[in-house]
Amino acid sequence: MSYLENQTAIITGASSGIGRAIASKLAEQxxxxVLAARRKEKLEKLAEEIEQTTSSQVLIVETDVTNKDDVENMYNQAKNKFxxxxxxxxxAGVMLLSxxxxxxxxxxxxxxxxxxxGVLYGxxxxxxSMLEQDRGHIVNVSSVAGHETFPSSVVYSATKYAVRAISMGLEKExxxxxxxxxxxxxxxxxxELADHITDEQVIESIKEKNKDRKILDANDIANAVTYAVTQPEYVNVNEIIVRPSKK
Incomplete structure (x- = not known):
């Protein structure tokens, strides 16, 4: 029996990238x-893949995490089903470096x-509900940009520092x-995070920086999340930093 069998996980930003990989990995476990994102057609494709390859149940809820009513509706649908x-x-996150x-x-x-x-609404x-049922696990996806700031990342880093601060404070509470x-x-x-950057100077800088650099796969982050949520109940993994190593 898998450790996560009979458990239910909500993943925001599940339509692509890290969120998609996390959803697939947790379903495998x-x-x-519950797949939550704005792009319903991508969620439907992922749900079909999960249902074909695992025995896990899937719920799709089109969700804008910046809208509190949307997040509440998504959560209520999830609770009603599971x-x-x-x-x-x-x-769910955006990286609009400039x-x-x-x-x-x-x-x-x-x-x-x-x-x-979006994190606060989650x-x-x-x-x-987690406090009421006396169990649960909240995982917040921040970034190494929440540990250090670099040119063009000022606002993005500020938001990811905030996610870390929320995580640390919540853990202590x-x-x-x-x-x-x-x-x-x-x-x-x-x-596809970087695909939405509109500052041409930053785009060229990223291309130059990454041309000979090893880049992580979304599954590498999904593996880290899976590690954290499959620990015994008395083990609380507070923070994991995952960086690419040199080639």
């Missing part, structure tokens, strides 16, 4: 999965809304309960 939620993965002098205020707002408020819906908290900080991962 026996968990029922009865309880054991794992909540706050994965130099501050470019004054991309709308992109700053978007990162704040998705990367910070905790808002998940935590009360819940340290005498049965609700666990893990912060995951990925390094450079091959996903």
């Amino acid at each position: 026996g968990a029922n999965v 009865g309880s939620i054991d794992i909540y993965i706050n994965n 130099f501050m002098s470019k004054d991309k205020v709308n992109e700053w707002d978007q990162m704040i809304d998705v990367n910070i408020k 905790i808002h819906v998940a935590l009360p 819940l340290s005498t309960t049965s609700v666990r908290v893990t912060n995951i900080s990925p390094g450079a991962v091959q996903t």
Whole structure:
């Protein structure tokens, strides 16, 4: 019997990249999965793959994590279908790198809304039920950019530092309960995150920086998440940093 059998996990940002990999990996480990994201067609494709390759049940809920009503609706649908939620993965995020002098205020707002408020809305819906059922695991996906700042990452790093601060504070608050908290900080991962950057100067800088650099696969982060959530109940893995090594 898999450790995650009969457990249910919600994964935000599940339509691609790290979220997609996490959902697939947890389903392989026996968990029922709730796939939450805005792109319903991509969620449907992933759900079909999971149902064909595992015995896990899947629920799709089109969700905008910046909308509190959307997140509440998604969580309620999940509880109605599965009865309880054991794992909540706050994965949805955007990385709109730009130099501050470019004054991309709308992109700053978007990162704040998705990367910070999206995490808070996830905790808002998940935590009360987890405390009531006296078990649960909240996983927040931050970034190595939440540990250090570099040119063009000022606002993005600020949002990911915030995710780490939320994770650390929440873990301390819940340290005498049965609700666990893990912060995951990925390094450079091959996903579509960078495809949404609009600052041409940053795009060229990233291309130059990564041309001879090893990049992580989304499954590498999914493996780290799986490690954290499959530990015995008395083990609380508070933080994992995953960086690519040299070739």
